[in-house]
Amino acid sequence: MEPGIVSYLIVCPLVFLASFVDAIAGGGGLISLPAYLLAGVPIHNAIATNKLSSAAGTVISTARYCKNRYADVPLAVPSFLVALLGSFMGANLALITSDKVLKLMLIAVLPVVAFYVLKNKSMESKLKRQLTKRQKYAIVITASFVIGTYDGFYGPGTGTFLLLVYTGLAGMDIRTASGNTKIVNLASNLAALGAFFFSGKIVVTLGLAAAVFSIAGHYIGSGMVIKNGTRIVRPIVVTVLVLLFIKIVSGFFV
Template structure:
């Protein structure tokens, strides 16, 4: 596609906002991917270029979590490995999926992803019955592979899905779950990014510019405590989703 100044003006501020939201409350992908669509980027290129900017920003959040030792490496290492495989699989499926099917998939998946993001406050609940041993590994590794595949194929809501499963089903504490989520999400982003890179789907001028804004958003968001952050985040996501739905429906 031919890039215009308008495309940069649409994408870059929304990527900054998405990254800030993602670091504070999760669900930033519900803003970042639609940003590329709203700028007129073709769907396969949008998914691929979004991986570039998302991976750049996620590196910052991941580094800050690991620096503060908010990760269980015994669970994270196998989770990262299966997420790499799952994401590569999902990205390859996305490449052979037609634009029309992807648009229909978006219409079906976006409301589900948004629903889970809006319920993200449930992550704060702590279970009185911890899960240990093989059962915990099975839950975490299975979730990492399946959601890693989803991230490679599409992506928005990945971090939220992982944290909900890690805390709700695997009964991990919220800080460790968040740290492991960042490691797995970074791995799935990188695997998908490599796949799209090999197939020439990334729009580098736009993606690199957006990466700068993504890094800034993640850095500021990960260092800020917003007690009522979701009250601001949810209306923003809802507005962007509404615009995306209109654009997809009118363009089909």
Template sequence: MNFIPFLIICPLTFLAGLVDSIAGGGGLISLPAFLLAGLPPHNALATNKLSSSIGTTASTVRYCKHGYFDKRLTVPSILCALIGSTCGAHLVLLTSDTVVKKLMLVVLPVVAVCVLTDKKEATQVAAFSHRKRMLIVCISAFLIGIYDGFYGPGTGTFLLLALTRLAHMDVRTASGNVKLINLSSNVAALFTFLFSGQVLFAPGLAGAAFCLAGHYIGSGMVMKNGTKIVRPIIIIVLILLFIKVISGN
């Protein structure tokens, strides 16, 4: 790594943290940041996990301090997320760089549409039995954990959709459990990538620092219609990534 890639990684991961704190979907910027900086797909995925794990830890601690999560769902959902994410990370390590690049051209725009069109509206809390809710949450944690280990961007949005619309949890409680599940899947994937030697610490830690700064500033901003800023940023970054992937440079 020379100095130039950091000029790409640092501002974009800062924007990723800012976007994530406003409307979610920061992974749609942070992963392309490492790819645009020239990291090979596997290194980019692994290094992005380092920075995202640190950022997710900060927001998870905040939620837990306020008790915004269902304690009964915590342990089983975390275990499912750990198993699923580990499987996903091992699977992507078995996938060639060429295939991963092609998948990005399909998956990234689909995830972007899901994140940008999700209204995150509160749903009516249904009178679910604890056992039924536990089953839905654990299955969601496992399946979305696989996706997070394999790829990642949009995981928080998909988890929130599953917990509110399928498990019928209230948004505030669901958000806390989402943070715990997402952190667990991030850590599982990170350790898998660490043992495989795919993580690049210099860009990863630099990205983490700027991502945290973006989270801090974004969370302190009182913004209405934040998606008006979020959408153009995500679209511009994805266009730049598409140009890079298609050109092969």
């Protein structure tokens, strides 16, 4: 398809907003994916094109976190690799499978996750004992594979879920968790992008234009996390979870 000027006017500003949110707490797909649909892009093309713009922006926020040393690189490397594998599998599965079962699972899980975030005001780990290095690696790598697979298959909320697991279960501080989340999210975006590219579903011109706005949003959003930490992350995480829950529930009545 060849998008008209109206498509660009709808998609680009909303992708900027989505990327700003995504750089801080994940969940930008809640805004960007509907933006493509609102612009008249068919669903499979929208999912594929959204990965193009999202991947471009995620490169920027990932680089900024790493530059400021807000990432555990030795832990991020195996996480990156398993997320690549999981997302590629999920993306290929998305092309042939209904996502209704996964949506039902999320409807059950999201209220629990939101309650945890509201109760844990600092967004830091409440673990009573120090994890061993092996335990920490097991939790992070398993989560990276499972959530990476989800990102390739469906996507919205991926960064939020990673952030919550890294802080709540693996005991990472918020800034390091944000950096590692971006590294893993980049892997899942690139793998899914590759799968969708070979399927021929990407609207390249629209995706490249949106990528410019995605880069700007990720740059500004990641800067706010570096400066403000948990003060900016927590309220946006809660907002993302609420929007994701509403989006999934409403999807059953459309």
